[in-house]
Amino acid sequence: MELRQAHIIITGAGSGFGKAMALYFSSKGASVFALDINGTSLSKLKKEDKTVHTYTCDVSNNGDVEEVVDTLFQNHSGINVLINNAGIMKNAPLVNVLNRPDGRHSMALWDEVIQVNQNGVFYMARSFINNMIKKRNKGVVINMSSIAATGNAGQTAYSASKAAVEAMTKVWAKELGVFGIRSVAIAPGFMNTMGTHEALEKTMLDKWVSKTPLNRTGAIEEVILAAQFAIENDFYNGEVLGLNGGLVL
Amino acid sequence: MEKINHILADTLKIPFERTKENLGMDDVDHWDSLSHMNLIVAIEDAFGIELSGDDIAEMTTFNAIRTTISKYI
Numbered sequence: 001m002e003l004r005q006a007h008i009i010i011t012g013a014g015s016g017f018g019k020a021m022a023l024y025f026s027s028k029g030a031s032v033f034a035l036d037i038n039g040t041s042l043s044k045l046k047k048e049d050k051t052v053h054t055y056t057c058d059v060s061n062n063g064d065v066e067e068v069v070d071t072l073f074q075n076h077s078g079i080n081v082l083i084n085n086a087g088i089m090k091n092a093p094l095v096n097v098l099n100r101p102d103g104r105h106s107m108a109l110w111d112e113v114i115q116v117n118q119n120g121v122f123y124m125a126r127s128f129i130n131n132m133i134k135k136r137n138k139g140v141v142i143n144m145s146s147i148a149a150t151g152n153a154g155q156t157a158y159s160a161s162k163a164a165v166e167a168m169t170k171v172w173a174k175e176l177g178v179f180g181i182r183s184v185a186i187a188p189g190f191m192n193t194m195g196t197h198e199a200l201e202k203t204m205l206d207k208w209v210s211k212t213p214l215n216r217t218g219a220i221e222e223v224i225l226a227a228q229f230a231i232e233n234d235f236y237n238g239e240v241l242g243l244n245g246g247l248v249l
Numbered sequence: 250m251e252k253i254n255h256i257l258a259d260t261l262k263i264p265f266e267r268t269k270e271n272l273g274m275d276d277v278d279h280w281d282s283l284s285h286m287n288l289i290v291a292i293e294d295a296f297g298i299e300l301s302g303d304d305i306a307e308m309t310t311f312n313a314i315r316t317t318i319s320k321y322i
Contacts, residue, residue, distance in 0.1 A: 096282045097289075098274075100306040103282075154283050203278035 001139065001231055004029035007079040008231075009072065011059050011124060012086030013052075014041025016193050017144065020220045021083060021227055026052050033072055033079070035059070036086070059086045059120035066127050073131035080139030081231055082128045084121045084165075087144060088113060089199040091154050110157045117161035121168060129176065138180030142230050143169050145187040147244050162187075166240050173238030182237040184230045189244025192217040213246030253315060256295055260288045273310040296322055 008025055012018040014036030026032045026049050035057040036042050042054040053076075057068040073079055090113050096103035125141055132139060148155050149162035165185060172183035190196060190208045196217065197205070209217060226243050230236060254268035262279045263272075274280045280288075289305050292298075292314070298321040300308075308314045 093282050097286060097302070097305050098282050098309065100303065103306075154281075201278070207279075 001080065001234060003228065003231065005078075006030040006081050006139075006231055007033070007076065008081040008083060009033045009035065009069070009079060009124075009128065010083045010085055011035045011057070011120070013054075014038045014045060016085075016195050017188075017191075017220060017223050018083070018085040019045055021085070021224055022052055023049055024224045025228075030081075031076070031078075033076070035068060059084075059124055060115045062119075062123045065120075065123040069124070069127040069131060073135065077135075078137065079131070079135075080137050082124060082139075082141045083227060084124050084141065084143045086120055087117045087161075089155075089158050089195065091158065091199065092156070093154050094156050105156060113157035114161055117158070118164045121165050125168070125172065129172070129181065132181055133179055136179075140182040140184065140231060141169075141172060141176075142227055143183070143185045145169070145185040145240060147187055147189040147242070147247065147249055149187060149240075150249050152249050169240065170238050177237060182234070184236055184238070185240040186223065186226045186230065187240050187242050187244070188218060188223055188226075189242075189247045190217050191223065192219055208247065211247060212244070216245065218243060218245060250315065252295060253292070253318060256288070256291045257311060257314070260284065260291050268311065271310055271312045292318065298322070 003025060006025065008030050010018050010022050010032060013022045013034030022032045022034045022045060033053045033055065034042060034045055035055050037058045039056045042056060045052060046054050055068050058064045090109050092105050092109055094105050121143055143165045145165045146162040148159045149166050151159050169183050169185040176183060189212065190205060209215060222243060226241050230241065254265060257268040258265045261277050261284065263277060289300060293300060296318060304317050308317050
């Protein structure tokens with residue numbers, strides 16, 4: 001698929017990877033529908049590129065997702081790409097021995113991460129694919145995973161949610177190929193984004209960089225190139241595209 | 250004490266000289282809940298002891314670690 005023919009829904013498009021992808025793909029002639037829970041961030045995005053369509057949407061709320069996605073398909077023809085980018089990163093050990101008397105992993109934190117990262121992707125894809133099949137549109141679902149999907153100490157919920165995202169990606173590739181719809185995941189390692197700097201202390205990030213063979217964090221532009229490849233290469237399906245500078249956890 | 254200091258330096262990745270100070274978790278970059286368990290296991294192996302849950306939770310400064318170990322040896 002050529003970018004000029006792409007009509008792309010991007011979740012979490014108010015900041016970070018999502019915003020960068022929205023602006024880039026729009027500049028390349030794609031139609032972009034930017035979704036985010038934060039209306040203020042979407043307003044800023046709209047000021048930077050008036051051609052981007054913006055919609056406030058909480059991906060962890062299925063009612064919200066169905067309303068926005070159905071509206072998009074009713075009002076716009078040719079929608080053919082979904083980038084499930086929205087996500088949160090919260091860290092905690094399974095049992096924190098320093099917290100007495102109960103150091104068990106917070107249930108609220110577990111539920112929050114799974115609800116956004118795993119269920120949010122499921123809600124979006126379920127609604128998107130339903131509309132795609134009804135319209136007989138062909139295209140691709142791109143799910144943002146993470147190097148943590150293989151299991152990262154201190155990230156039970158985050159790692160589990162991303163492993164689930166990769167599993168769903170592979171299932172959908174098998175189920176949806178018959179409709180001409182592909183499903184791929186992109187699994188970045190440690191990237192130079194605001195989110196990374198907010199989630200990790202500098203010393204921890206420095207440790208991961210020193211373990212990365214290329215000895216640096218990845219750039220947002222490199223994630224955009226991976227997403228562009230996933231859109232443009234019509235034979236790429238059911239795969240997880242690692243983007244980690246050679247780092248293995 | 251020399252033995253404890255070597256464990257602290259190796260596990261928490263700090264210069265050996267700094268193990269002579271009474272540093273706490275907030276003072277050492279690599280000392281979090283995960284590295285704390287590595288530290289506990291290293292201490293138990295080195296001294297042939299088994300620390301209680303309360304001991305583990307209270308060993309959050311170098312002085313507290315030394316005091317706790319001295320109860321067992």
